[in-house]
Amino acid sequence: MTMLASTIQVQPDMSSLTPRQLIPRLQADISAVLKPLMSDARPALVDFPNHGNVGDSAIWLGEIAFLAREMGTRPAYTCSTATFSADDLRRRAPDGPILIHGGGNFGTIWRHHHQLRLDVLRYFPRRPIIQLPQSIHFDDDEAIRETADAIRRHGAFTLLVRDRKSFGFAQEHFDCPVHLCPDMAFCMGPFSRLRPIVDFLCLMRTDAERVSGMTIPDDASSRIVVDWLEESRQDLRRTRLFARFGAVWRGEGISGHTPTVHDALAWRRFRRGVATLSQGKIVVTDRLHAHIISVLLGLPHVVLDNSYGKLGSFIDAWTSNCVGLERATNMAAAMERGRRLLVAGISGWR
CATH class of the missing domain: 3.40.50 (Rossmann fold)
Structure with a gap:
């Protein structure tokens, strides 16, 4: 061709x-x-x-x-x-x-x-x-x-x-x-993180791109294990309502599919993601945008790859030498690298 x-x-x-x-x-x-x-x-x-x-x-x-x-x-x-x-x-x-x-x-x-x-x-x-x-x-x-x-x-x-x-x-x-x-x-651009409540926030895929066998080893570290796909329908309805009201106030119409409503929904979801990641002093993840948002937040993190190598390929191209980023090929290694970051107490790395 x-x-x-x-x-x-x-x-x-x-x-x-x-x-x-x-x-x-x-x-x-x-x-x-x-x-x-x-x-x-x-x-x-x-x-x-x-x-x-x-x-x-x-x-x-x-x-x-x-x-x-x-x-x-x-x-x-x-x-x-x-x-x-x-x-x-x-x-x-x-x-x-x-x-x-x-x-x-x-x-x-x-x-x-x-x-x-x-x-x-x-x-x-x-x-x-x-x-x-x-x-x-x-x-x-x-x-x-x-x-x-x-x-x-x-x-x-x-x-x-x-x-x-x-x-x-x-x-x-x-x-x-x-x-x-x-x-x-x-x-x-960069954002400020919220105050952490545990040592590790493990944000792991539960969808079609997940890798099987990602079992988190049991140790004494405080942690939260979660994905970020679930959302409150009530919060979404409230967000749509306020966005539509604002559009009418500005004379932009009442369509549920205006850029204003779309942006409001996206901001609601993004803030939920920031709050989720901020719970951990260290993030461990196999989601690309948990990596990217961790960079935006200045949050130390360890990355594993997804089912077809998307994260590794992206990091190799753009973010491989970012301070505060570690990579691992399995969950045991990821948690070990995360503990090293925790002990090192990455400071001033933003």
């Missing part, structure tokens, strides 16, 4: 960088890749993550922050997989690029999100579409061929990926410009 021009960012020397030093460098890398692809017209941003996974909300808020800071705008149209309307998108965002939410759903693990991507390519041929930074994973050759065909037929698709494994895969299979770019959540 003949490929169009692709680029790869050369990672700067990041040895012994604190999170406060690392975050602006990654923001600059994002701007260098994405800003030249944008236009003056207001974009659409599709595939709002209307679910409890905190990481996807962090990505969404980073995407909104990039548009506000770098482009001086916000999306003219947003939607989730359930509310996408090609007609509404054309009416509300007739001219700008179509941005597709970043994350880890490019491929066959989360098929309903990937189907929305294919639908957007089919409905908007030749209109610039930018896939914001994704990790790619396919376990079906036919799905790869279907995606490659959709990209080729569309003719104006740009793919941003957040690790070199995905970059190589995209270069091999897809006929479009491909760029290596950090995760958009870094555009949120």
Whole structure:
């Protein structure tokens, strides 16, 4: 297959960088890749993550922050997989690029999100579409061929990926410009953590990307073991109600799918994630955005990989030399490294 021009960012020397030093460098890398692809017209941003996974909300808020800071705008149209309307998108965002939410759903693990991507390519041929930074994973050759065909037929698709494994895969299979770019959540910038209540917060996957056999060894350390997918329906209803009231007050209409409501839901979920991670003096996790948000919080943490190597590939590309980050291949090693961080009492590392 003949490929169009692709680029790869050369990672700067990041040895012994604190999170406060690392975050602006990654923001600059994002701007260098994405800003030249944008236009003056207001974009659409599709595939709002209307679910409890905190990481996807962090990505969404980073995407909104990039548009506000770098482009001086916000999306003219947003939607989730359930509310996408090609007609509404054309009416509300007739001219700008179509941005597709970043994350880890490019491929066959989360098929309903990937189907929305294919639908957007089919409905908007030749209109610039930018896939914001994704990790790619396919376990079906036919799905790869279907995606490659959709990209080729569309003719104006740009793919941003957040690790070199995905970059190589995209270069091999897809006929479009491909760029290596950090995760958009870094555009949120640093945050302050809350006061910890235990030694270890173990945030471990319980979904399709989990690795079996991740048993936490029994010792005397105080710990909380949790995932962050569960959320209060009552809190979500209250958040939607307040956001809609604010939209009416500002004359923005009452649609439940306005950017205002989407942003409010994302902030609710992100704050829940911050509160969850902050419970531990040390975080142990196999979720990529528990790693990324720990960096944003200046929180020491130990990372294990998910089912297809997403975390390791991302860390190798962007955050491997971040102070306060340790990596492990099994839970026993992760807890041992976490105890070392605890004893070291990482201070002033932000």
